[in-house]
Amino acid sequence: MTHLPLLVRALRDPAQTAGFTLADWDLVLRQATSANLTPMLLALIEEHGLLAQVPQQARAHFEWVRILATRHRQAVRFEVACILEALQPTGVPLLLLKGAAYTMAGLRAGAGRLFSDIDIMVPKARLDDVESALMLHGWVSTHHDAYDQRYYRQWMHELPPMQNMRRGSSIDVHHAIVPETMAVRPDPQRLRAAARPVADHPGLATLAPCDMVLHSAVHLFFDGEFDKGLRDLLDLHRLLGEFGAQPGFWETLPVRAAELELGRPLFYALRYAALLLGTPVPPAVQQAVQAFRPNPALLWLMDRLFGRALLPAHASCQDALTAPARFALYVRGNWLRMPPLLLARHLFHKAFLTPRTAD
Amino acid sequence: MLTVASLTRSQLQTRLAGHGLAVRTGPFTSLIRSPIAYIADGIALLYGDYPLEDAQGFADFHVHLRRSGGVRRWYRPQVHFDVDGLVPFEPLPEAHAFPMLEWALNWCISTRAHAFLMIHAAVVERNGLAVMLPAPPGSGKSTLCAALVSRGWRLLSDELALFRPHDGALVPVPRPVSLKNRSIEVIRDFAPDAVLSQPVSNTTKGTVAHLKAPSASVARAHETTRAAWIVFPKYEAGAATELTPIARARAFLRVADNAFNYSQLGALGFDTLAGIIEQCDSYDFRYSDLDQAMEAFAALEPPR
Numbered sequence: 001m002t003h004l005p006l007l008v009r010a011l012r013d014p015a016q017t018a019g020f021t022l023a024d025w026d027l028v029l030r031q032a033t034s035a036n037l038t039p040m041l042l043a044l045i046e047e048h049g050l051l052a053q054v055p056q057q058a059r060a061h062f063e064w065v066r067i068l069a070t071r072h073r074q075a076v077r078f079e080v081a082c083i084l085e086a087l088q089p090t091g092v093p094l095l096l097l098k099g100a101a102y103t104m105a106g107l108r109a110g111a112g113r114l115f116s117d118i119d120i121m122v123p124k125a126r127l128d129d130v131e132s133a134l135m136l137h138g139w140v141s142t143h144h145d146a147y148d149q150r151y152y153r154q155w156m157h158e159l160p161p162m163q164n165m166r167r168g169s170s171i172d173v174h175h176a177i178v179p180e181t182m183a184v185r186p187d188p189q190r191l192r193a194a195a196r197p198v199a200d201h202p203g204l205a206t207l208a209p210c211d212m213v214l215h216s217a218v219h220l221f222f223d224g225e226f227d228k229g230l231r232d233l234l235d236l237h238r239l240l241g242e243f244g245a246q247p248g249f250w251e252t253l254p255v256r257a258a259e260l261e262l263g264r265p266l267f268y269a270l271r272y273a274a275l276l277l278g279t280p281v282p283p284a285v286q287q288a289v290q291a292f293r294p295n296p297a298l299l300w301l302m303d304r305l306f307g308r309a310l311l312p313a314h315a316s317c318q319d320a321l322t323a324p325a326r327f328a329l330y331v332r333g334n335w336l337r338m339p340p341l342l343l344a345r346h347l348f349h350k351a352f353l354t355p356r357t358a359d
Numbered sequence: 360m361l362t363v364a365s366l367t368r369s370q371l372q373t374r375l376a377g378h379g380l381a382v383r384t385g386p387f388t389s390l391i392r393s394p395i396a397y398i399a400d401g402i403a404l405l406y407g408d409y410p411l412e413d414a415q416g417f418a419d420f421h422v423h424l425r426r427s428g429g430v431r432r433w434y435r436p437q438v439h440f441d442v443d444g445l446v447p448f449e450p451l452p453e454a455h456a457f458p459m460l461e462w463a464l465n466w467c468i469s470t471r472a473h474a475f476l477m478i479h480a481a482v483v484e485r486n487g488l489a490v491m492l493p494a495p496p497g498s499g500k501s502t503l504c505a506a507l508v509s510r511g512w513r514l515l516s517d518e519l520a521l522f523r524p525h526d527g528a529l530v531p532v533p534r535p536v537s538l539k540n541r542s543i544e545v546i547r548d549f550a551p552d553a554v555l556s557q558p559v560s561n562t563t564k565g566t567v568a569h570l571k572a573p574s575a576s577v578a579r580a581h582e583t584t585r586a587a588w589i590v591f592p593k594y595e596a597g598a599a600t601e602l603t604p605i606a607r608a609r610a611f612l613r614v615a616d617n618a619f620n621y622s623q624l625g626a627l628g629f630d631t632l633a634g635i636i637e638q639c640d641s642y643d644f645r646y647s648d649l650d651q652a653m654e655a656f657a658a659l660e661p662p663r
Contacts, residue, residue, distance in 0.1 A: 023417070025417060030443050033445075060386075065473070067473035315443075315444055
């Protein structure tokens with residue numbers, strides 16, 4: 001991790017881009033494209049007032065993605081308004097998660113962040129009502145295979161993704177932030193009870209700041225897919241940077257992590273955000289999360305795995321161990337997701353029984 | 360300014376197989392890498408007039424066409440295309456490599472260059488006034504475009520009309536004109552001096568050959584122009600040449616239907632297109648005879 005890719009250096013310290021040559025811009029934009037982070041790099045460069053220094057050829061690319069980011073923000077607002085309207089008869093409050101939450105709450109983590117579906121969280125007891133209400137407004141379930149339906153409904157923390165028939169937009173309806181089959185069980189009731197209303201958007205809520213960070217951490221470090229790894233690490237970096245300025249945030253974070261059984265993902269989040277992106281973490285918090293630290297051998301291994309999988313998926317950021325590292329983390333993600341016997345059954349079904357033409 | 364023609368055939372091949380060949384086409388620089396001889400042949404024949412850029416500098420698009428490995432190296436060899444690691448298309452037979460490069464470059468522009476309102480259309484210009492020919496495949500757009508540029512019209516593009524939103528100017532991206540099936544013979548007869556690439560048969564679009572863009576059009580690739588007419592061509596065997604005016608609202612919807620990024624541009628797309636429609640006269644155009652078609656275009660009255 002001593003030699004960070006150009007994109008990571010630019011995200012870590014946007015002021016460094018002032019010294020970039022044209023060839024550096026060529027490479028950093030290619031890395032950003034492969035990580036789907038060009039609009040977020042633009043947002044950081046603009047926050048630092050550096051856009052005027054970007055050479056014209058590279059700035060053209062930023063202007064191309066600015067159009068997409070603007071359109072995306074507009075589409076998210078419209079989509080959230082549609083979901084709010086659909087859920088109104090149920091009386092279930094609209095609690096937004098991840099990208100949609102960052103965007104609607106106007107957080108810096110939402111600036112230039114592109115995402116393909118809107119994630120919401122509702123009480124498990126109200127899933128049926130919410131699903132019916134969404135169906136009445138044009139959203140339909142996408143996984144028609146009976147096994148997939150059971151996989152989601154019985155074992156996962158969300159309904160099968162629903163897609164709007166007219167607009168093609170997707171929504172993930174969660175009732176918890178980790179699968180039902182996982183060993184740790186952060187209590188959804190506690191998360192919902194701490195939710196915060198979104199200013200200027202009546203009817204919308206997000207998780208509380210600490211919970212938002214913990215959700216982002218568990219999503220990144222307990223999952224098996226790292227194609228958006230750097231984007232998710234940047235989310236953590238931006239959330240920690242913004243919330244870190246609020247009184248009480250840092251003191252609460254390790255305590256809340258322990259309450260929700262999310263100490264380990266928090267440890268990883270703070271470690272890799274600091275190592276890769278230079279996220280400032282107060283020494284007292286560093287000290288507090290040592291309790292969640294894995295044993296030295298495991299940590300040594302995780303440094304090697306995450307150190308590779310969190311880099312952009314671009315040829316210039318890969319070595320011979322990148323593919324094995326990503327595969328190992330994929331296996332680990334599945335291992336964490338389900339108990340061994342259930343996992344074996346699930347993989348057997350997916351490998352041999354699921355029809356190839358499904359979907 | 361050095362052009363591709365300044366390289367010998369072997370220098371060209373070495374560059375393509377090595378760091379890549381950086382070619383400027385209109386506002387874009389593409390770094391093309393490929394060891395495949397069909398690619399070098401096509402570029403040597405059709406891209407001689409284009410400016411060379413520094414292969415170690417900045418490129419907008421990094422395109423790479425490679426041969427398949429393993430058994431496929433000998434048995435029905437294929438060409439694989441990627442844009443800097445991203446693979447948007449399935450591999451094709453190796454003989455389709457050059458058309459694939461052309462499609463790949465179009466794909467790069469149409470999926471990325473959102474600084475422009477991009478319409479799937481051919482654009483040609485004379486005396487500072489441009490005609491845009493939007494049309495779905497099979498309408499005879501490229502045939503008409505090839506015929507017009509071989510009769511002195513300037514080629515802006517055969518595939519992509521790029522409008523700058525802030526002033527509505529048309530930005531040229533002159534590249535080879537793609538001709539399909541019978542059009543290839545039609546253009547050979549119509550313009551015997553035209554430089555055409557070796558036809559490639561059995562592609563997804565049938566037999567394809569590319570017409571070299573006129574040198575004068577490539578030399579003027581930096582000169583923007585304005586659209587004056589929008590003409591929706593329709594080739595019909597035996598049809599009389601017929602130019603029928605279209606109402607503006609109708610023309611608006613039909614152009615929007617042929618746009619690559621109208622909805623991504625949102626309100627900016629609407630305003631830009633409204634400005635274009637406002638300044639243009641729009642027509643449906645049925646034709647079967649190219650000479651008569653040329654006369655009809657020459658006789659187009661500037662909009663009032």
